Amino acid sequence: MASIRFIHSADLHLGSPFSGMKGLGTEQWKQLQHSTLKAFERLISYTLETHPDFLLIVGDIYDGEDRNLRAQHRFQQGMEQLHDAGIPVFLSHGNHDHLSGGAASFELPPNVHVFQDSVENISLEVSGQTVSIAGFSYGRRHVTESMIEHYPDKETGIVQIGMLHGSEESDTEHAVYAPFRKEQLLAKNYDYWALGHIHKRQQLSADPPIVYPGNLQGRHRKESGPKGFYDVVLTDGHAELEFIAAEAVRxxxxxxxxxxxxxxxxxxxxxxxxxxxxxxxxxxxxxxxxxxxxxxxxxxxxxxxxxxxxxxxxxxxxxxxxxxxxxxxxxxxxxxxxxxxxxxxxxxxxxxxxxxxxxxxxxxxxxxxxxxxxxxxxxxxxxxxxxxxxxxxxxxxxxxxxxx
Structure with missing residues (x-):
């Protein structure tokens, strides 16, 4: 079986206002305000340079439901670049940029599939193999019910990936949205679970991988350390993950x-x-x-x-x-x-x-x-x-x- 390679990113929070920061010089403040967009540009540049089979963006593309106009424009430009390079993109909206918020001002190119508010399972051919990607977008800000039962079981002979913007039921540090238990994800027998919502990079399981890449750019002291995304290679049920730092300001x-x-x-x-x-x-x-x-x-x-x-x-x-x-x-x-x-x-x-x-x-x-x-x-x-x-x-x- 040939290898399948993709990028797993989440929680871009484009247009974050960085309110509450003080004591910065003018140029420092500009650099901080631009940092989420700069980190996004690095994601796009890396994707164009390495040309994976597809790119996953698991929720909270924008920082707020009003979807900052400048951030929308930069995102649309990035998607156009990936379209010109023939790279498919699968994205979901999370609690910050749910579908009931401000309407999108820019039309995305046809290489981008945006999941709607019910679970879909989209298939594509990669190196002669069928890859299916299941996911959904938040239709409203607070999705408190579990969505796992709506995800299909894996079919024989295909590579199945799940995209889920949510948190474990037992999480006491964050607002619990689209809650799940690790055992529920494992029971689906997916080859990879691409998670979003938690900004701390972590791996809940190695086999199969159940992974939070963390957010693309830290926004305050609680989001410390390197921030970025994962470059993932799946081969015969084996996964290799490489973390790629992208933050403009750490x-x-x-x-x-x-x-x-x-x-x-x-x-x-x-x-x-x-x-x-x-x-x-x-x-x-x-x-x-x-x-x-x-x-x-x-x-x-x-x-x-x-x-x-x-x-x-x-x-x-x-x-x-x-x-x-x-x-x-x-x-x-x-x-x-x-x-x-x-x-x-x-x-x-x-x-x-x-x-x-x-x-x-x-x-x-x-x-x-x-x-x-x-x-x-x-x-x-x-x-x-x-x-x-x-x-x-x-x-x-x-x-x-x-x-x-």
Whole structure:
């Protein structure tokens, strides 16, 4: 049996607004705003250069149901390039860009098959073999029912691939859409399950592969590390997967060993050296100062975090590439033992806050007739930033108070 080769991508989120980011220079902000489109261009370029048998895009092509016009145009241009090269594309819409949202403004070329809101099974011939691809698009934003029972069983003698934008029933970290159990997917006997919706790259099964490629471009600190897609080769029931990085800007959390540091110039030098080891083209990073001893704490205790971050950004301004310090935190593990029981309870309580808790706490500020219109959108990125800063403030203030 000849090999079948395809690209598995998901969660492009073209047109992401990156609201909640602050402290960026003008050029850095432009580069960040353009990053989802740049990552998409890299996906298209790689596909054109390597010419796979087909390309899969498993949901959330656009960041919102209004489908940003510029993002739509760039996507349509990319599909036209693949059409000219004779590369089929199979795509589904997810919870962010569901079919009930804004109507598409650009017609896609005939090489692109868009799944509708019920499961379809589309077949094509690849090197004399029949390949069937099953999938569906979200007809509305919230698809909470399981869709697995609507997927056909594999037929004898064909290669069967499933596309599914959804999450495991047991997932407690994300909103559960189109829920499934791994056992249900395995029972279908498919050769490959191409998943989307979860932005963390992971493989739920190796044989057969059940794979989340993660999103194409990180959008905040929770989406750290390399982002991209998979180049997949199927041969006689065996799969080979190669991850291809595509992100234009990488979000990263970087640990800095600051034990024995007594002066700020020492700390800045260590940070510069550590950042030079990062291979990212552009970097937005949270720094975690680990192993602080008494001399380090004494040096940092009276410096506001905002001033420390600003000074570090200025020290890195001569860097040739885009490097942005988003936050600086003391290692929480070192300070947890020094907290009083009340301080620990307060910090742990904040760690468990969800979107509704933050909205309730900040509603007077956001509803203020003068100040409210100047505040950034209270999205996941900003909530995470507020949470980290609040918990770090509690830990630092109470731990240092106990030392006095």
């Amino acid at each position: 979000f990263e959390r970087i640990a800095i060993d600051c034990s024995g540091v007594q002066h700020m110039n020492e700390l800045f030098s260590i940070i510069k050296e550590q950042l030079e080891t990062q291979d990212a083209e552009a970097l937005v990073c949270d720094l975690e100062l680990q192993s602080p001893d008494d001399s380090t704490l004494l040096m940092l205790e009276d410096i506001p975090q905002a001033e420390l971050v600003y000074a570090m950004r200025e020290a890195l301004s001569e860097q040739q590439r885009f490097v942005h310090i988003s936050s600086v935190q003391l290692d929480k593990g070192n300070l947890t033992a020094e907290l009083s029981p009340f301080g620990k309870q307060l910090a742990d309580r904040l760690q468990d806050w969800e979107a509704g808790d933050w909205k309730e706490a900040l509603k007077e500020l956001y509803n203020h007739p003068k100040s409210g219109r100047f505040l950034p959108q209270l999205n996941d990125g900003l909530q995470s930033e507020l949470q980290m800063e609040a918990v770090a403030k509690i830990r630092k203030m109470m731990a240092l108070e106990d030392q006095r």
